[in-house]
Amino acid sequence: MSRLSSRHLLGLEHTPQEDITAILDTADTFREVLDRTIKKVPTLRGITVLNLFYEPSTRTRISFELAEKRLSADTISFSPSTSSVKKGESLRDTLQNIEAMKIDMVVVRHSSPGVPFFLTQFSDANIINAGDGSHEHPTQALLDMYTIRKKYGKLDGLRVVLVGDIKHSRVIRSNIWGLKTMGASVALCGPATLLPHEVEKFGCDVYTNLDEALEGADVVNVMRIQLERQEAGLFPSQREYTKLFGINQERLKHLKKNYTIMHPGPMNRGVEITSAVADSSKSVILDQVTNGQAVRMAVLYLMRGNIEEGSLS
Amino acid sequence: MTSKKYDLVIKDGRIIDSALGFGRDGHIFIKDGKIAKVESDSAPIRQELKTFDKEQIIDAAGKLVVPGLIDIHVHLREPGREDEETIETGCNAASSGGFTSICCMPNTQPRIDNQETVKFVQDRAKNANARVYVVGAITKHTEGKELAEIGDLVEVGAVGITDDGCYVQNPEMMRRALEYAKMFDIPVMQHAEDQFLCGGGFMNESYESTRLGLKGAPAVAEELAVLRDIVLCRLTGARLHIQHITTRRAVEAVRQAKKEGVRVTCEATPQHMVLTDKEIGKEFNTNLRVNPPLRTEEDRLAVIEGLVDGTIDCIASDHAPHSEEEKDCEFDKAPPGMIGLETTLGLVKTFIIDKGYLSWADAIRKMTVNPARILNLPGGTLEPGNNADITIIDPEKKWTVIASNFKSMSHNSPFIGWKLNGQAQMTILGGKVVFER
Numbered sequence: 001m002s003r004l005s006s007r008h009l010l011g012l013e014h015t016p017q018e019d020i021t022a023i024l025d026t027a028d029t030f031r032e033v034l035d036r037t038i039k040k041v042p043t044l045r046g047i048t049v050l051n052l053f054y055e056p057s058t059r060t061r062i063s064f065e066l067a068e069k070r071l072s073a074d075t076i077s078f079s080p081s082t083s084s085v086k087k088g089e090s091l092r093d094t095l096q097n098i099e100a101m102k103i104d105m106v107v108v109r110h111s112s113p114g115v116p117f118f119l120t121q122f123s124d125a126n127i128i129n130a131g132d133g134s135h136e137h138p139t140q141a142l143l144d145m146y147t148i149r150k151k152y153g154k155l156d157g158l159r160v161v162l163v164g165d166i167k168h169s170r171v172i173r174s175n176i177w178g179l180k181t182m183g184a185s186v187a188l189c190g191p192a193t194l195l196p197h198e199v200e201k202f203g204c205d206v207y208t209n210l211d212e213a214l215e216g217a218d219v220v221n222v223m224r225i226q227l228e229r230q231e232a233g234l235f236p237s238q239r240e241y242t243k244l245f246g247i248n249q250e251r252l253k254h255l256k257k258n259y260t261i262m263h264p265g266p267m268n269r270g271v272e273i274t275s276a277v278a279d280s281s282k283s284v285i286l287d288q289v290t291n292g293q294a295v296r297m298a299v300l301y302l303m304r305g306n307i308e309e310g311s312l313s
Numbered sequence: 314m315t316s317k318k319y320d321l322v323i324k325d326g327r328i329i330d331s332a333l334g335f336g337r338d339g340h341i342f343i344k345d346g347k348i349a350k351v352e353s354d355s356a357p358i359r360q361e362l363k364t365f366d367k368e369q370i371i372d373a374a375g376k377l378v379v380p381g382l383i384d385i386h387v388h389l390r391e392p393g394r395e396d397e398e399t400i401e402t403g404c405n406a407a408s409s410g411g412f413t414s415i416c417c418m419p420n421t422q423p424r425i426d427n428q429e430t431v432k433f434v435q436d437r438a439k440n441a442n443a444r445v446y447v448v449g450a451i452t453k454h455t456e457g458k459e460l461a462e463i464g465d466l467v468e469v470g471a472v473g474i475t476d477d478g479c480y481v482q483n484p485e486m487m488r489r490a491l492e493y494a495k496m497f498d499i500p501v502m503q504h505a506e507d508q509f510l511c512g513g514g515f516m517n518e519s520y521e522s523t524r525l526g527l528k529g530a531p532a533v534a535e536e537l538a539v540l541r542d543i544v545l546c547r548l549t550g551a552r553l554h555i556q557h558i559t560t561r562r563a564v565e566a567v568r569q570a571k572k573e574g575v576r577v578t579c580e581a582t583p584q585h586m587v588l589t590d591k592e593i594g595k596e597f598n599t600n601l602r603v604n605p606p607l608r609t610e611e612d613r614l615a616v617i618e619g620l621v622d623g624t625i626d627c628i629a630s631d632h633a634p635h636s637e638e639e640k641d642c643e644f645d646k647a648p649p650g651m652i653g654l655e656t657t658l659g660l661v662k663t664f665i666i667d668k669g670y671l672s673w674a675d676a677i678r679k680m681t682v683n684p685a686r687i688l689n690l691p692g693g694t695l696e697p698g699n700n701a702d703i704t705i706i707d708p709e710k711k712w713t714v715i716a717s718n719f720k721s722m723s724h725n726s727p728f729i730g731w732k733l734n735g736q737a738q739m740t741i742l743g744g745k746v747v748f749e750r
Contacts, residue, residue: 013524092641112643113526114597121596133645134526170526196523197531 003302008127010116011136012177020182024146026298027291031150033070034293043301044073050103051077052095053130054110059265059289060130060140064107067296073105091115092122099123105304108132126303134168139299140264141174143292145182147284148219150291151260156183159256161213163189163245164223164272167196171264172223176202189213190245193234210245214254221262222247225272238271248274252282260284315366319344320744322365325354326373326705329674330380330695331682336674341378343701346743350697371746373705376738377673380681380695381413381702384654385688386477386556386580386629389415389445391437392430393422398634398722400434403654404441406632406721408748410655411737413702414685414692415443415632418477419450426450426461431469442740442747444702446472446690451490451501457481460493467497472688475502477556478604480538482508487542491551500552500578500687505538505563506530506605515645517590517606525594527645530606532560539563543570546577554687555579557631559605561615568624578687580629581616583660584651588727589613599640599647600727603631620679621670627684628676630657634723652721656714656728658706662735673708701744710736 004019012020033039049068053061061077068075078098089097095106105126108116113135119127131137149155160179162172166188179186186204188195199206207213214220225241235241252259261273261283269275278285316322321343328339333351340358342349352358362370384407390398398406400417407415417434419425425434431447438445449466453459455476463474474494481487481503494501511530516522518529539555543566546553558564558579570577588607592598601607619625633650640647661680665671671679685693692702714731716724740748 090638090642110643112645114644117597118643132526136526168526173524173526197518197529198520198523201520201523 007303008116008120009138009299009303010120010127010129012138012141012174012181013136015138015177015181017181020142020145020178022302023142023295023298024149026302027146027294030297030301031291031294033297034290040070040072042072044068044071044304047104047304048074048076048102049105049107049300050098050125051075052098052106052108053077053079054108055131057109057130059292060109063289063292064130064296067293067300070293071297071300073300091118095119095123099125105300128299128303131170134170134173136174137170138174138178139292139296140171141178142299143288143295144175144221144262144264145178146295147262147288147291148260151284152218155179158184158219159187159217160184160219160221161187161189161217162221162223163210163213163247164225165194165229166190166199167194168226168229169223175221176204187213187217191235191241194229210251211254214251216254216256217259218256219260219262220247220255221264222273223264224266224268242271246272246274247277249276252277262288264288316364316369319349319365319369321369321371322362323371323373323378323703323705324362326376326378328378328695329677331674331678332694332696341695341703343744346701346745348695348697348699348701351695371705371739377706377708379677379704379706380693381704381740381742382411382658382680383414383684383690383693384412384630384632384657384680385416385627385684386582387415387417387632387654388420388634388650389417389434390421390634392433396722397636400437400445401441402720402722403632403634404438404443404445406652406654406719407443408740408742409720409737411658411704411706411740412654413443413704413740413742414446414690415654416446416448416472416688418448418475420455420478424450424455426453426455426466428465428469431466431471435470442742444742446470446688448473448475448502450474451476451481452486455479457483457486460489463493464497467499471499472690473499473502473554475504475556477502477504480504480506480508484541484545488545488549491545491549491553495549495551498552498689500554502554502556503538503542504556505535505542505558507534507538510534510537514606515602516593517608519590519609521590521594527593532562532608532612535560535605536562536566539566543567543575543577546570547573547575551576553577557582557585557605557629558619558625559585559608559616560612564615564619564624568619568622571624578626579624580627580684581620581625582629582631583653583657583664584727585616586613586620587660587664592727593644597644598727599642599644600651600725602644602647602649603633603651604649617665617670620665625679626687627679628657628661629684630654632721634721635725636723637725640725650725652719652723652726655719655721656726656733658737659712659714659733659735660728662708663733667734701741703741704737705739705741706735707738708735710734710738712736
């Protein structure tokens with residue numbers, strides 16, 4: 001039924017170029033739907049989607065819920081605080097119980113890498129990864145790529161710098177895979193203590209000097225730095241992080257003229273990015289949020305959309 | 314006719330034993346649970362065989378007859394987790410895998426850190442299908458804070474000490490343990506992983522952990538731990554045994570230490586000779602979560618190299634049963650460990666002997682006489698006078714690992730479905746057949 005090469009979206013590491021292109025092309029159509037007065041199409045009518053969020057999330061959860069509703073799917077959302085997870089129910093049992101209620105698709109976020117794959121082993125539903133630990137967050141990378149492509153008309157040949165906690169970021173991992181598959185050149189920059197072991201094997205240029213990393217780049221995608229990392233001793237202070245890796249106006253002179261600033265949110269204003277940069281005309285941070293809707297609608301549609309009812313006109 | 318002189322004879326097998334000379338065809342005569350004599354084939358012996366009843370003869374033609382195998386690293390889970398393994402079922406798994414002697418680790422609940430618990434295990438093992446030797450704790454509750462009453466443990470039969478599962482992190486504590494253990498001529502067996510560097514890692518730190526976003530335990534955590542303990546071993550002159558060695562540089566450290574005459578021995582597991590960290594990302598199979606973790610291909614080959622050149626003295630399974638419920642979960646929530654007693658021999662044959670790394674003679678040595686020497690255990694040889702603990706191996710038996718065939722109560726093996734070569738056909742304990750396939 002899926003019009004993609006896999007019936008699940010677990011990550012971008014093994015997602016072929018054709019699938020990514022299909023998703024981005026389809027997202028264009030849905031992006032147009034979002035500008036209509038009535039932002040709803042019947043393509044997922046009769047399909048039930050479960051949003052299974054084991055980790056707190058505002059943006060991604062709401063984005064998926066809205067995307068589902070705008071495709072006319074029936075949706076339910078589930079988060080551990082309101083469920084029997086607190087009573088010690090296993091992941092398998094939780095999903096099997098919910099699936100006994102005839103769920104067609106599951107959007108899952110979890111702190112453990114591999115959980116989306118784990119779910120495919122005992123569920124017939126289509127599984128979409130909405131972030132599994134530090135592993136992957138494919139729809140975030142897809143919306144990032146969509147946003148870049150919308151501005152430049154292409155991904156191939158662009159230079160994208162990903163700045164921040166490379167070690168713990170699922171957004172960065174998915175961006176690396178997707179961008180490389182689409183022919184972009186990727187640079188990574190962050191404190192040496194937040195670069196994972198053998199990071200060079202990603203096949204990206206790796207920097208610990210921000211100015212060098214930004215030199216001649218088209219896009220900077222700035223990642224949130226989590227306070228816990230400092231508490232864990234991975235860098236000495238927020239102050240020094242900002243001094244060495246914070247994006248401010250002064251740093252931007254290293255970029256190409258037609259540069260773009262991105263951030264997957266939520267932002268720590270004044271820490272990894274200054275407000276002046278985040279709110280500048282070069283920033284597409286809010287476009288990312290809107291585009292995320294269109295990209296998630298595209299993924300859901302391509303995986304499960306009914307072809308006959310799926311007329312988008 | 315019935316032979317009165319002997320109870321049993323194993324005839325026409327190919328006998329592999331370091332003391333008796335390897336690869337010799339012959340007959341083993343058993344009386345009162347002991348090996349009475351071992352004879353090559355001859356006309357008088359043929360005549361003597363005719364005095365035996367059919368029931369007294371085990372025909373081992375085409376089979377290997379070896380000393381009962383010894384595994385010095387086994388978790389039996391009793392007391393405390395009898396839902397995962399009991400002493401009885403663990404011993405059944407042992408005999409099914411060709412092992413007649415096993416050493417159980419003290420990280421049960423409660424820990425084996427006093428005489429009562431040692432005696433409990435020994436009592437429960439009395440009628441089991443394998444001999445169980447108890448390895449006691451180094452420190453009380455294996456917490457690394459105070460020495461356990463090691464003299465007491467040895468008095469009732471503990472053959473060594475370890476805090477397995479935990480590294481004795483405090484070097485001062487480890488020094489005292491080595492000094493103290495030396496009085497009793499027992500080795501201190503160390504799970505060598507610096508806990509600070511491991512930092513709760515779930516797999517080997519490598520590009521694989523980077524790719525999967527799983528927290529890694531670096532190889533240097535083991536290397537540093539091994540180097541530190543070698544230094545302390547040299548200082549104290551005590552005996553140190555490194556458990557489940559896994560990294561290239563740790564193997565190299567032991568190799569160098571041995572050259573310098575430091576009294577260090579070490580073991581390696583089949584899983585670290587066969588699997589690498591590349592397997593984990595395929596399916597996030599929680600049975601691949603072990604401590605120390607599966608390493609890189611380079612490390613795997615270094616472990617085999619250490620096995621071949623004698624740096625690694627023996628093969629041990631680190632048999633670690635876990636319930637299906639505990640393993641059926643997120644990768645980073647699963648407890649570490651896999652079972653191994655029933656797959657060790659097949660893995661060693663298929664991936665070590667068949668690949669030409671070790672001969673049968675060398676492999677058997679590392680599963681019999683070598684582990685016996687490390688812990689001063691009886692057995693490990695077929696010399697007359699020894700207990701008649703004997704394993705008969707079908708060296709070319711092709712078999713598939715099937716979960717429901719495990720005698721172990723737990724089935725947490727990543728090798729389920731694998732096709733292996735070589736299997737124990739019969740296991741004899743004290744002259745009694747305790748397992749037959």
